[in-house]
Amino acid sequence: MISSAIYAPQRSGSVSVFSDYCWRNPRMFLFLLLLPPVLWLGIIYLGSLFSLLLQSFYSIDEFTGLIKHEFTLKTYRELLHPANLDIVVRTVSMAIIVTIAAAIIAFPIAYYAARYARGKWKVFFYLGVMLPLWSSYLVKIYAWKLILAKEGILNWFLAKLHLTWLLESVLSIPIIGGNSLSVSYIGTCLVFLYVWLPFMILPLQAALERVPVKLLEASSDLGSKSQQTFRHVLLPLAMPGLIAGSIFTFSLTLGDYIIPQIIGSSRLFIGQAVYSHQGIAGNIPLAAAFSIVPIIIMAFYLWMAKRQGAFDVL
Amino acid sequence: MTISVAFSKVCRYYDDIKAVDKVDLSIEEGEFFAMLGPSGSGKTTCLRLIAGFEQPTSGHIEIFGETAEGVPPYQRDVNTVFQDYALFPHMNVLDNVGFGLMIRGIPKDERNHEAEKALQMVRLSGYGARRPSELSGGQRQRVAVARAIANKPRVLLLDEPLGALDLKLREQMQDELKELQKTLGITFIFVTHDQGEALSMADRIAVFNNGKIIQIGTPKDIYQRPETQFVANFVGSSNIVAADFAGLSDRKDRLVSLRPESIKQVDSNGREAIVISRSYMGGSTRLNVENNGVRLNMVIQSNTGLPQDGEKILISWDPEQAHLLSNDQ
Numbered sequence: 001m002i003s004s005a006i007y008a009p010q011r012s013g014s015v016s017v018f019s020d021y022c023w024r025n026p027r028m029f030l031f032l033l034l035l036p037p038v039l040w041l042g043i044i045y046l047g048s049l050f051s052l053l054l055q056s057f058y059s060i061d062e063f064t065g066l067i068k069h070e071f072t073l074k075t076y077r078e079l080l081h082p083a084n085l086d087i088v089v090r091t092v093s094m095a096i097i098v099t100i101a102a103a104i105i106a107f108p109i110a111y112y113a114a115r116y117a118r119g120k121w122k123v124f125f126y127l128g129v130m131l132p133l134w135s136s137y138l139v140k141i142y143a144w145k146l147i148l149a150k151e152g153i154l155n156w157f158l159a160k161l162h163l164t165w166l167l168e169s170v171l172s173i174p175i176i177g178g179n180s181l182s183v184s185y186i187g188t189c190l191v192f193l194y195v196w197l198p199f200m201i202l203p204l205q206a207a208l209e210r211v212p213v214k215l216l217e218a219s220s221d222l223g224s225k226s227q228q229t230f231r232h233v234l235l236p237l238a239m240p241g242l243i244a245g246s247i248f249t250f251s252l253t254l255g256d257y258i259i260p261q262i263i264g265s266s267r268l269f270i271g272q273a274v275y276s277h278q279g280i281a282g283n284i285p286l287a288a289a290f291s292i293v294p295i296i297i298m299a300f301y302l303w304m305a306k307r308q309g310a311f312d313v314l
Numbered sequence: 315m316t317i318s319v320a321f322s323k324v325c326r327y328y329d330d331i332k333a334v335d336k337v338d339l340s341i342e343e344g345e346f347f348a349m350l351g352p353s354g355s356g357k358t359t360c361l362r363l364i365a366g367f368e369q370p371t372s373g374h375i376e377i378f379g380e381t382a383e384g385v386p387p388y389q390r391d392v393n394t395v396f397q398d399y400a401l402f403p404h405m406n407v408l409d410n411v412g413f414g415l416m417i418r419g420i421p422k423d424e425r426n427h428e429a430e431k432a433l434q435m436v437r438l439s440g441y442g443a444r445r446p447s448e449l450s451g452g453q454r455q456r457v458a459v460a461r462a463i464a465n466k467p468r469v470l471l472l473d474e475p476l477g478a479l480d481l482k483l484r485e486q487m488q489d490e491l492k493e494l495q496k497t498l499g500i501t502f503i504f505v506t507h508d509q510g511e512a513l514s515m516a517d518r519i520a521v522f523n524n525g526k527i528i529q530i531g532t533p534k535d536i537y538q539r540p541e542t543q544f545v546a547n548f549v550g551s552s553n554i555v556a557a558d559f560a561g562l563s564d565r566k567d568r569l570v571s572l573r574p575e576s577i578k579q580v581d582s583n584g585r586e587a588i589v590i591s592r593s594y595m596g597g598s599t600r601l602n603v604e605n606n607g608v609r610l611n612m613v614i615q616s617n618t619g620l621p622q623d624g625e626k627i628l629i630s631w632d633p634e635q636a637h638l639l640s641n642d643q
Contacts, residue, residue: 214400217367220387221394222414222465232417236404309404 049295056288065282075285079293084273084286088293091270094185094260095253098192099200102249103242105193106200110241113201114208129198137195141262144191148181148263155180178265188264192253199248207241208234239310247298254294270294316343316378318469318501319364324373326359333359335525336373341503341518343378343468346495348504348512351522352548357505358397360522361471364503365394378468393462394471398478399454401446407433407457408442414465432464433457435494452483459494469501476511488515509549513537521545537573539637546571546639553577553610554639561633569639574600576635577612579621584628589621603629 011020022029058067059074078084113125132140147153158167171177171184178184211234219229235242257271268276270290278287305311321339325332334356341347349357362368363375366387375382377390393414401410409416412429420428426442433439436456446454455475462470475491476484492515495502506512512519513533520530521544529541540546543554553572557565560572587603587610599616602609612629614620621627 212400214396214398215402217365217387218394218396218400218402219413220367221365221392222461223388223417225388228417232413233402 052288052291055284056292058285060283060285067284075289078286079289084290087268087270087273087290090267091254092297094189094192094269095250097189098196098253099246099249101189101193102197102200103204103246106197106204106245107238110201110205110208113205114211115213129201132194133198138258140195141191141259144187144194145182145263148187148190150180150182152180152182182263183265185264188260191259191263192249192256195259196249196252199252200245203244203248204238204241207238207244211237243302243305243310247302250301251294251298254297255291317341317376318343318345318378319503320376321360321363322374324360324363324375325371326356326363326368327371332525334363334370337525337527339520339527339530341501343501344499346492346502346504346515346517348506348516348519349522350506350509350512350519350549352507355522356525357507357520357522358473359525361394361473361503361505364469365392365471366390391467392469392471393465393467394473395455395458395462395475397473397475399446399458401454401457401461403446405446406442407438407444407446407449410446410457411442411460411464413461429460429464432460435463435497436460436490451478452487455479455487459491463494463498467500469503470495470498472502472504474505474507476506476508484511491515513549519549521548523548540571541640543569543571543639546637551611555608555610555636557636557638559606559608560631560636562636562638565638568641570636571639572610572631572636574611574613577610577629577631579612579614579618580628580630582628584630587627587629589623589625589627591623592620594620603627605629 011017022032056075057071057073058069059072060066061068079088109125109129113122117125145152149155155164155167158164167181170186171180176185178187181187181190215233215237216229219233220226224232255271257269257275260267260269261272270293274287274290277283277290317340319339319341321337324334324337324339326334337356337360339360349360351357359368363370364377364382366382366385366389369383377392382390402413405413408426408429411432412425415425415428430439430442433442436459438453438456438460441449441453441457446457449457455478458475459472472491476487479487488511491502491504504512504516513536516533518530518532519536521528521536523544529536529545531539536545536549540549540552546552546554551574553574554569555572557563557568557570560570562568562570585605587605590602590604590609592602593600594616597616598613599620601612601614601621603612604610610629
């Protein structure tokens with residue numbers, strides 16, 4: 001009789017019984033928690049990825065336009081055709097430039113937010129970084145087209161400053177130049193940079209926030225000037241954030257097909273190639289082969305980053 | 315004797331908080347100097363002023379006779395052992411210890427040799443390849459010391475270096491640090507809130523409270539002749555009683571500090587006191603007794619017959635042992 005007073009009375013009702021059961025069987029609870037995401041990731045996500053991979057090993061019959069369901073590397077050979085390889089090189093170069101530029105611009109912003117911004121300034125920082133993500137992607141891109149166009153505000157502003165010559169000399173550079181910013185690779189790059197910048201700032205800021213100020217002081221105490229502290233302490237410790245951010249900017253640029261269509265020269269990027277091959281041309285195997293390219297590049301990039309010790313501090 | 319660090323009227327204010335308030339200090343070369351005080355008393359800020367992480371709001375700091383204001387930390391011949399060690403997590407122990415040498419551009423072989431020597435001094439030779447995360451708290455502490463001394467500074471600053479260690483390890487490290495200071499012969503400036511640590515290690519102690527230095531002196535000075543009630547209470551424990559009660563009848567208006575171990579249990583010719591409570595501490599036993607309505611703490615040897623609670627005993631002390639305190643806090 002005494003012991004019965006120690007415990008609350010046994011609860012009834014299916015929810016209580018279930019929660020008691022979960023408490024007694026933590027492994028079962030974990031299994032139940034993980035089941036939906038594993039099903040989602042495993043079947044729907046990875047499954048579709050594999051079927052894509054499979055598609056790339058089929059080929060299209062040039063005469064009938066039908067897909068031949070037998071294994072061949074013909075589609076990959078087609079991918080290596082100069083015109084297609086050109087698309088890959090163009091896209092990858094753009095992704096590299098956008099990523100490097102985003103890292104350079106994002107670092108000071110993220111550093112300021114992590115080290116100095118407090119209270120309402122921190123809120124202001126998050127709003128400032130995230131606000132562009134709240135408005136429509138298409139609207140932003142068309143807005144940029146207007147800004148960069150020949151009759152656009154940027155040209156008007158530069159004309160007021162008597163700097164039109166500067167813009168013209170930049171635009172006269174072969175390959176990256178063009179008639180106006182909105183039809184040049186420079187414009188494409190600027191818009192990519194604008195659209196993906198938050199994806200670089202946020203992981204970088206999270207990584208920098210985790211670097212204790214004490215470590216920077218210790219570095220300075222041991223004789224490092226600011227640039228040495230940056231190189232030997234801050235940068236290696238921020239590397240996981242930088243890698244995470246670069247995965248976003250790099251892969252988003254690799255896969256995007258709207259920005260290069262609206263802004264830039266009319267030459268194709270991987271995303272556009274995939275879009276046109278699977279839609280208009282009905283060449284799903286080639287579209288699939290094209291979309292394997294970013295996957296391989298990203299896998300290679302991560303492997304390199306790991307080999308360089310970028311994740312050692314995790 | 316050369317003066318290694320000198321403060322004159324140094325203040326450091328954060329808005330209207332006076333973290334350091336008109337501090338005067340003069341620390342000799344080769345001295346083991348402790349800054350003792352409760353948290354928020356300004357001792358760590360003083361250390362940071364010496365390291366160069368903070369600049370004084372007013373006043374003047376000299377390190378080896380040279381003005382320190384405006385000199386960045388990386389140009390000072392001063393190294394710090396940080397409170398939570400601040401080891402670089404992305405480097406192994408050897409690279410951590412050799413960091414300062416690497417920054418100075420010393421070639422890898424020589425740097426590693428020096429770092430290994432510093433590790434030897436803290437008895438960690440052979441640990442160079444490990445990561446800081448693979449070490450125990452005591453080992454990390456040693457690495458932090460090795461990293462600081464590898465730079466061969468003329469002043470070593472230690473910010474509560476033993477705070478995170480357990481008691482046994484702390485005592486061992488106290489001895490080792492003391493020994494290391496003797497071997498190196500450089501100035502050690504040690505910040506601690508642990509009075510026992512300060513008493514056992516330092517040549518001189520500065521007791522801080524509310525941003526001010528209350529008293530500077532040798533451990534013996536501080537313990538036996540505390541100038542104020544704060545020092546008497548903070549360094550060791552003390553009975554603060556009226557002077558005439560303690561037997562100094564000519565100084566009625568003043569308070570004195572009477573250390574618990576100065577009060578003896580006697581067989582005759584003593585004051586009558588009732589034992590209120592006892593706490594057994596192994597070798598000694600602390601008694602709380604009451605005499606004429608005044609509660610006193612005293613310490614007796616545990617191997618004598620211990621009195622029971624409520625028992626009447628006779629106590630006595632030499633009025634010479636009572637130390638007159640100044641009237642300010």
